[in-house]
Amino acid sequence: MDNLSMLTDLYELSMANGYQQTIPDEEGVFDVFFRKVPDKGSFVVVAGLQQVVEGLRNFHFDQSDINYLRSLGLFKEDFLDYLKNFHFDCQVSAIPEGTPVFPREPLLTIRGPLLQTQLFETMVLNLMNHQSLIATKARRITYAAGKRPVMEFGARRAQGPSSATYGARAAVIGGCSSTSNVLAAKKFGIPAAGTMAHAWIEAFPDELTAFEKWADVYPDTAALLVDTYDVLKSGVPNAIKVFKKLKASGHKPVGIRIDSGDITQLARGARKLLDDAGFPEVKITASNALDEHVVMSLLNEGAPLDNFGIGENLITSASSPVLSGVYKLAAVSDGGKLVPKIKVSASREKVTLPGLKQVYRLYHHGTKRAFADVIALKDETLNDQLDVVKANPLATKRDQFLTDFDAVPLQEAVLDGEKLKADLPDVFEIQKHSKALLSELPSTTQRLVNPDEFPVYVTHALDQMQEKLLEAQGK
Numbered sequence: 001m002d003n004l005s006m007l008t009d010l011y012e013l014s015m016a017n018g019y020q021q022t023i024p025d026e027e028g029v030f031d032v033f034f035r036k037v038p039d040k041g042s043f044v045v046v047a048g049l050q051q052v053v054e055g056l057r058n059f060h061f062d063q064s065d066i067n068y069l070r071s072l073g074l075f076k077e078d079f080l081d082y083l084k085n086f087h088f089d090c091q092v093s094a095i096p097e098g099t100p101v102f103p104r105e106p107l108l109t110i111r112g113p114l115l116q117t118q119l120f121e122t123m124v125l126n127l128m129n130h131q132s133l134i135a136t137k138a139r140r141i142t143y144a145a146g147k148r149p150v151m152e153f154g155a156r157r158a159q160g161p162s163s164a165t166y167g168a169r170a171a172v173i174g175g176c177s178s179t180s181n182v183l184a185a186k187k188f189g190i191p192a193a194g195t196m197a198h199a200w201i202e203a204f205p206d207e208l209t210a211f212e213k214w215a216d217v218y219p220d221t222a223a224l225l226v227d228t229y230d231v232l233k234s235g236v237p238n239a240i241k242v243f244k245k246l247k248a249s250g251h252k253p254v255g256i257r258i259d260s261g262d263i264t265q266l267a268r269g270a271r272k273l274l275d276d277a278g279f280p281e282v283k284i285t286a287s288n289a290l291d292e293h294v295v296m297s298l299l300n301e302g303a304p305l306d307n308f309g310i311g312e313n314l315i316t317s318a319s320s321p322v323l324s325g326v327y328k329l330a331a332v333s334d335g336g337k338l339v340p341k342i343k344v345s346a347s348r349e350k351v352t353l354p355g356l357k358q359v360y361r362l363y364h365h366g367t368k369r370a371f372a373d374v375i376a377l378k379d380e381t382l383n384d385q386l387d388v389v390k391a392n393p394l395a396t397k398r399d400q401f402l403t404d405f406d407a408v409p410l411q412e413a414v415l416d417g418e419k420l421k422a423d424l425p426d427v428f429e430i431q432k433h434s435k436a437l438l439s440e441l442p443s444t445t446q447r448l449v450n451p452d453e454f455p456v457y458v459t460h461a462l463d464q465m466q467e468k469l470l471e472a473q474g475k
């Protein structure tokens with residue numbers, strides 16, 4: 001990945017320069033979390049950690065960066081020297097990619113020299129907000145598609161090259177099976193997949209010739225686009241002619257793609273024509289501005305579809321295009337001792353959780369059925385008789401008592417300085433991990449429309465720490 005150190009908001013550098021002149025030796029702890037799930041869903045599929053780790057390990061400023069920063073006339077030479085000789089010296093712990101996570105949970109925590117930790121905010125949020133957003137959207141779409149593979153087709157509509165490429169990675173984490181984006185396929189070991197465009201059909205004198213020429217070039221992988229002229233009167237009958245020839249010469253016909261019109265009606269008609277011609281194995285792919293709702297609607301209508309190709313609505317998360325993850329200070333050292341901190345806000349909902357923390361997923365004892373998450377102080381041990389408080393300050397009946405559970409910590413150590421402390425699995429391993437954890441959530445939490453909220457609690461100790469800090473602020 002490119003060096004992203006300069007992809008920062010100016011105020012991070014201004015603060016870091018200021019810390020160096022005022023409290024140069026203090027330590028800081030920052031948490032990444034979000035408050036609102038896109039698309040009124042109940043969870044986010046967290047993603048982007050691998051790029052965060054690469055970004056942090058590769059964090060440096062070259063001479064041209066230093067020259068530019070000097071030209072702003074804001075920074076002391078000592079600070080520019082510090083940046084020039086930058087040496088990453090923080091500890092990072094994080095919830096692994098692919099994990100379904102909930103509002104207010106610390107997804108990633110960075111502890112280290114305050115002026116360093118401050119510098120990472122923009123880059124970390126940029127990477128995690130984007131990939132988590134697209135992984136979450138992809139999970140919604142692939143959930144709607146059930147077992148039918150979804151190909152990611154969005155590169156042409158993504159908001160720029162990096163969104164196309166890292167978006168394809170996130171799409172696979174969220175359940176897509178392949179991508180048309182060759183750069184992403186190469187970079188992340190994703191199967192590269194695709195069919196043909198209307199241009200190919202239009203480039204030949206007629207549709208049948210176009211299909212025949214394609215089949216000559218790709219006899220074993222031909223998936224023919226059948227909607228350039230008329231799906232049922234021309235596209236599918238011509239495809240069948242070509243499939244018959246392919247079969248006669250020992251090849252296996254693969255599929256057709258429908259990219260316009262009423263997909264259910266057209267897929268039904270196409271399926272009948274293919275079956276009647278002796279091609280029940282030929283697969284039907286649908287595309288054309290699909291999203292989770294259209295996919296669900298097509299399948300509810302009984303459309304005989306085998307695959308989906310999905311671009312713009314997936315790669316831009318068009319229906320809900322922002323994940324507002326934040327990076328908030330949880331503690332600062334004072335003379336060597338960490339002091340928990342909160343951000344006090346006019347809105348009670350926005351008050352942050354102080355201190356070093358861990359998130360636990362709670363399972364009914366001896367089962368794989370998750371029923372709640374608990375955010376605790378890092379040095380707490382959770383016993384099996386647990387008084388907790390709902391993490392959402394606006395919730396009613398906040399106090400709860402939990403028992404008879406197994407608690408699994410979610411955050412794990414990832415970096416100690418530049419030293420990697422955790423495995424960074426490949427995208428399909430992450431996808432597998434994600435599916436396994438999703439299957440542990442209640443089905444009512446998993447559904448797309450009006451899902452049940454999954455309870456997230458904080459321990460009494462954490463709640464009390466927050467209350468004390470609020471009182472100290474006169475709140």
Ligand SMILES: Nc1ncnc2c1ncn2[C@@H]1O[C@H](COP(=O)(O)OP(=O)(O)OP(=O)(O)O)[C@@H](O)[C@H]1O
Pocket residue numbers: 259260261262263264265287288289290294297298301
């Ligand atoms: N049976 C269906 N149920 C629900 N939505 C459908 C169905 N068939 C198609 N759609 C979706 O309806 C939307 C509009 O379809 P429409 O056929 O009007 O597309 P279009 O883009 O206007 O067609 P064209 O590509 O020919 O210009 C697309 O998102 C498409 O995926």
Ligand SMILES: O=P(O)(O)OC[C@H]1O[C@H](OP(=O)(O)OP(=O)(O)O)[C@H](O)[C@@H]1O
Pocket residue numbers: 153154156157197259287288289290309310311312313
């Ligand atoms: O609709 P999406 O989910 O983004 O899927 C990708 C679309 O990209 C291609 O169309 P193209 O960009 O050539 O234009 P079109 O919309 O006119 O078919 C393809 O035929 C799909 O329709």
Ligand SMILES: O=C(O)c1cccnc1
Pocket residue numbers: 153154180193194195196197257287309311
């Ligand atoms: O291969 C395809 O069919 C494809 C790729 C990108 C966009 N639309 C379609």
